[in-house]
Amino acid sequence: MFGDDWLWMAVQWSPPYGERAGFDTSTTVMLLVTALVKAAFLWLILRAPLPGPLDRRARALRRLLYLAVAYALVLWYPIGLLPDAVDTASQLALWAAIDVLYLLVIRWRSRVLRAAAAALFAVELAGVADQLLDDLNLRQVHWGEVVGLGWMVGGAAATVLTVVGQWRDGRWSRGTLVAGWASLGVYALVITLNLLAGHLFSGGPAVSVIMDAAGLVTTVWLAATARELPTENSVPDLPPARLRAIRVAVATVTVLPIIAMIHPEQAARLTYTGWSTDCYDRPSFGDLKPAQRDAVFLCVARGMDGGGPPMFPESMSDQAILAYGRALCRAKDRDEQEAILTRAGSARPSWGVNPWDLVYVCPEIIGATHPELLRSAEETQAANDAYIAEENAKCRDPWPRTKGVVQATAKYFLFVDGDPGYLVHDPGDQAAEEEADKLYSGDGLVTVGRNSALVGHIEDVSDLCLTVKAFRTAPPRRTAGWQQVEEVPIVSRTGRLTVPEMGEDEVGAGAPMPNLAIKGKGRYRLRVYVRIDDGGEEQHLVVVFPGASRKKLTLKP
Template identity: 65%
Template sequence: MPADTLWRLFRIASVGLALAATVAGLALGDAWLWVAVEWAPPAHASFFAQNGFDTLTTAALLAAALVKAALLWLILRPPARGALNRRTKLLRWLLYLAVAYALVLWIPIALFPDAGDSAFNLVLWAAIYALYLTVIRWRSRVLRAAAGAMFAIGLAAMANDLLDELDVLELPMSEALATGLTLCALTAIILTIVGQRRDGRWSRGTLVSGWLSLSVFLLVIPYNLLAGLLGHANPMPAIVMDAVGLIGTLWLAATARELSSIGGHPTDPPRAPRRAVRVTVAAIVILPIIGLIEPEQSPHLTFTGRFAGCYSRSSFGDLKPHEREAEFLCLARRTFAGVPPMFPDTLSDQQVLSYGRALCRAKDRDEQKAILTRAGSERAAQGAEAWDLVYICPEIIGATQPELLRSTAESQAAETDYIAEQNARCRDPWPRTKGVRQATANYFLFVDGDPGYLVHDPNDETTGGSDEELMDKVFKDPSGIGVDGSGALIGHVADVSNLCLTVKAFRTAPPARTAGWDQVNEVPILSRSGDLTVPYMGEGGEVGAGAPMPNLAIAGKGRYRLRVYVRVDEAGEEEHLIVVFPGASRKRVTLKG
């Protein structure tokens, strides 16, 4: 079977499959319709199809399916016949590989780490750009050099992305630099189209598809604005961009298809005067640079309160130096839990950073309020916190609060050391009376508002008393112990945020031994599941015991007696001893108080 026939059958089958999949997706449901039209895995549909598509979105998907089918029909036209030298043949295959990647190959490649995708694109386009410079007949060394410069800048940006994925040193990406790279990419497309026109091998249709792909490239700006207005979960902008984005793939396919026409068209365009060529190339190269120069008053808005990444905070020590200003801009413009941002979106990045550094130098909260008022802040009365300002003036904040300069790992290590140090200061008050199970640790309380700690059955879901009821009992009971079924809330006597706690479980009631204690009380407690313990603070917690506490219900399910020893030393430090043993009595007994 001739190659042209095979290609034609493949073309018909591909377009037919795309249309048939759309019809099937319409019958199977929204998620599968998205897969059929967008040519993406089902996982990509879950973000947009959580609550189902409305009629407008479904209609847009059907229209996009027809547009993509028509563009796919043009993309899959068979290559033109003609002699090919080695470099031209290699360029054709590489361009078809780029087309295949844009259509389907990105799906399996995306299964590899991000660095694999970046490396693949870097190698592919480095080869294509190199062959562009040698295969296209530019008819001007200046034009070829300008194109080579733009290609090199594009490859440098791709290499920077690869270094970023590999977590190796990469070039800091500011807004101005990102804009410059975008202009260079546009310039590279323009120069390539100009080179194709001067070469003479490519038809007018191919050149038109190239100019249209340039227009699609420019649609990214309104796309970002529209996505910001509609919300990133709205699928309409993505549907439109995905459909028209195939125009760029069509240009690559058309470029590869017509590479074999070595003889060119019957009449090659005349050579333009050298001076005109030089002026044109100079304008194309210099204009992107001029575009980077903006008026001093023009605001640079890197982040806004709607930026999703602004709702998470990175530790200062985890950020690279060039990332810290961006973190502050993020925090300064975010709206969280109904609280207005520190600075309005109307201020440029430079203005926000300037006001931020002034806040670092402010002597008190009143001076901070004056600065924020001048900046137009809606929350000037709140001032600014050190944990926000540390990102732009670490030398000032770190001098008084060095802990804010730590990385996450350093903070975790410091927290672990602090807990170990607090636990080490606590001693067993009954060292010679060993319980069947026992433990000693520091108990961390909420500062200003924590009434005490629980001894409870954590697996009992039938406890009738709520936390509020237990707190009421603590405040009303002279012993400071609130009991309700399988839960006992034990209050603290002194105004402390930490107390030393020892728990011991016995099979029988130990001697009272009240000497040296300020209060000793005994209350009943129940274990319905065979478990009684004190909450453990755990990793990342703020309240609880600094070490895991044992199960004090040594006899399993049933009733127990809970004896609480409390004392406060001359330094104001508070110490508790909890003794638990089986007992059916439901009386409350004051042994000392």
């Protein structure tokens, strides 16, 4: 046995590269079939040139075309050992000469066609020249991706016009024209394989072998063009039956290896990924294009938030996850969701799946019961702002005739479960921030430290109406109508005392809160009034005024 390296050299006509653990059976069969195809192409390339007189230009074109053929077969390897700039410069010179001779030798029979071919040849050579600038580390013209794509399309269009010119000339056989059209397909094949190699193919040498064999089609066309240049020879076309047989054989050999390397659907992985969206910052449904929604759901399904296991097994294909996601959308209750997740092999079937996760795969179902989940981030923010403004408008100043130096009335939003209350603190005092952590274990309506105070609530509520007022002197006590009134000392080290405003965690006052330390740094008294009104709403009045007393007073139990 000669081994894998010998097989590789026999098929690729070049020394092996890299480390390989050995070819499997399918790869070996593919290499053997490719060897037969390349042998047939080589036979077509090495056929002797047709005899006949050639003028000086046609003779030069034949020699340059055979030089291009020699480069494609063997010269590419030794030239590849030289700097990239040498390779690119030689290609630029070679193809500039070939393109000029194409314009002079081919009988285009149309000035417009010849001019169009000249323009496309120039575009093609411009792309090679730009690559040469890059290889020489010189300043490139930054054309952008659109122009780069234009160069590729221009190269394909130049091939089309060259084949059309050969057809109008009349000296080239149908087989040569077919090879020219087939070389155009090589452009599409190379681009397709480059784009899909990471998604559809299972690794190994398959892609490089297929692309190398397909590239010989262009070499066959160049060799046939050089072979049939004499004007006095008319090459007879092959019989139609033989032409059909050749076409079927070439199409079969080209397509079957590609089909054989495609993964089956059940093994598909990463067809959809989170690359187009940020898995760590989930976008709102309304901000996503339809093509991005599946990717976000896969981020959720494959994520391990909080250190828990993912929703589905890691080995499950993306298509299967999306299918299970849509099945979960149709589940009637949590128990049915658990059954579906169990069937899918989930490590956490009892967790179920929330509507805000499923909306990405079935918005028409989730949106019917949770229309708010279909909003964009801007729409959500506008809805939240409108809701907060509406809630703030429900709160009234309990002391409307007693104006403070500064004051504000707003809805204060608490955590739904077990929120102990809100702080009156100095936000610029680090010591007050550290002290605030200790206040949550206190008892009573107001738990006070030196620089901050925690105000509790008398009912189990998720929000309350809060009014804050600051005075230069102590206002009347006015305890009538209130259920609890307490007064405590508090200190401001930086000249600020305030109540937290609502932030990203959706806890805090729904409107800007003023600085209640109206005399700057120093000691103040904090008085808190609490009651439940006739509508069941809890109301708080926070009053702050300068005062040196350190006593804690319960003005109304």
